[in-house]
Amino acid sequence: MHDISPHRGTLPAGVIWPVTTGEVARILSWTYQNDVPVTPWGAGTSTEGNPVPTKGGLVMDMTRMNKILDVRPQDLQADVQPGVLRKELNRQTGKHGLFFPPDPGADATIGGMIANNASGVQTIKYGATKDYVMKLTVVLPSGQVIHTGCKAHKSSSGYDLTRLFVGSEGTLGVATEATLKLTGIPSHHLAITITFKDLASASEAVAVLIGSGLEPAALELLPPVLINLMNREQHLNLPEEPSLFCEFHGVSPKMLQETADLARELCRDCGATGFKFGIEEKDRRELWRARHEAWETIHRAHPKKETLIVDVAVPISTYPQMIVFSQNLVDEYQAVGYVFGHAGDGNLHVVMAGDPDDKKEWSALEKINQLIVEKAVQLGGTCTGEHGIGIGKSKFMQLEHGDSYQLMRAIKDLIDPKGLMNPGKIFL
Ligand SMILES: Cc1cc2nc3c(=O)[nH]c(=O)nc-3n(C[C@H](O)[C@H](O)[C@H](O)COP(=O)(O)OP(=O)(O)OC[C@H]3O[C@@H](n4cnc5c(N)ncnc54)[C@H](O)[C@@H]3O)c2cc1C
Secondary structure: OOOOOOOOOOOOOEEEOOOOHHHHHHHHHHHHHOOOOEEEEOOOOOOOOOOOOOOOOEEEEOOOOOOEEEEEHHHOEEEEOOOOEHHHHHHHHHOOOEEOOOOOOOOOEHHHHHHHOOOOOOHHHHOOHHHOEEEEEEEOOOOOEEEEEOOOOOOOOOOOHHHHHOOOOOOOOEEEEEEEEOEEOOOEEEEEEEEEOOHHHHHHHHHHHHHOOOOOOEEEEEOHHHHHHHHHHHOOOOOOOOEEEEEEEEOOHHHHHHHHHHHHHHHHHOOEEEEEEEOOHHHHHHHHHHHHOHHHHHHHHOOOOEEEEEEEEOOHHHHHHHHHHHHHHHHHOOOEEEEEEEHHHOEEEEEEEEOOOOHHHHHHHHHHHHHHHHHHHHOOOEOOOOOOOOOOOHHHHHHHHOHHHHHHHHHHHHHOOOOOEOOOOOOO
């Protein structure tokens, strides 16, 4: 069993598909008594080996716990089981004019998104999954069922255990129910593509657009080489220059026209070479479909290769430096690598293609990954902006967290003293 990463684990002894919290509790109680490792599984779209079993045992596939239990439009909330898919949730909440904004591109399960604290193109305006989880039912490794959080929009009551479980990658227990916050679907959208002479100027414009108060809903940086692949594959006609793909949300076309005018002026001052915008739904859909399929597009362009995806995030002011650093590394090592990212969050990806069996080629890609992570941490950033630690990033935890890493380890040992929940992840 594997996700989209090159990380390979061990075959589990079995796969189990629970359908209720009670069943999960009974299974975990049994696995705890019998020292059997358990690895929760959502849609398997992770990029760091997060749901890949490393010590055999049971894989607990959560996809049959896929009921939307309640949607409460007046409260802007929904109660869901963890196997609900993000797109299905948005189809159902959309009937009430509401949506769940975190969008990792892939049609992930809500449980997998919670466990990885997933985010995506609209995080710059709407936040990450952690900002939308109000309440959780979690089955602890021993089989004990606990409830965290509440349905009030604010609370200062005690330790925030909900957020401890968000991003814990299934290492502390299995989430079996969640109350999620929803938000209103914006009535009008503006999609803009802006081109620049080089990636550095494009990334410098990012801080200007954010600081302008225009509140972009998406701000993505793309290199010409990736746009070229998108044009070829999807028959688009995008200019093959360093570009920003932006989106703004507003209450009227007039307001969005004013936003476009101001954004154009700001980008011109930053040396933009082109500016194209549209408020038609088709303009927007075309742009984002191409962006969302960036990984698939790269993968299809190198069908015999595996991909190693670098995912780091840095303070916005250092984003241009990080972009130039990463592109220079790709060039220096003569790697097949595409530098792009959720620029508005200071989140950078480099998707590199190579053959894990070609030791020389693959160790160069791993070296690039390591140097980019070290640089990001040195700049005050993080080794993962959104994909989580899984297997691939565990070696960087000490570097990033120092003493706090030991505290995380102590929390893990307290909740999972036998180390049975998703072993081999987050901790070395
Ligand atoms: C093309 C592509 C683009 C992507 N782009 C983005 C992006 O922009 N942003 C982003 O954040 N991610 C992105 N991802 C990564 C991935 O989609 C997300 O991390 C997603 O949240 C994983 O969800 P999943 O359902 O596939 O979970 P899985 O991969 O199956 O599991 C993820 C983790 O959750 C744990 N888990 C699953 N269910 C539960 C549960 N009920 N209780 C406890 N633990 C559980 C697993 O053990 C594992 O550790 C992308 C992936 C692909 C393939």
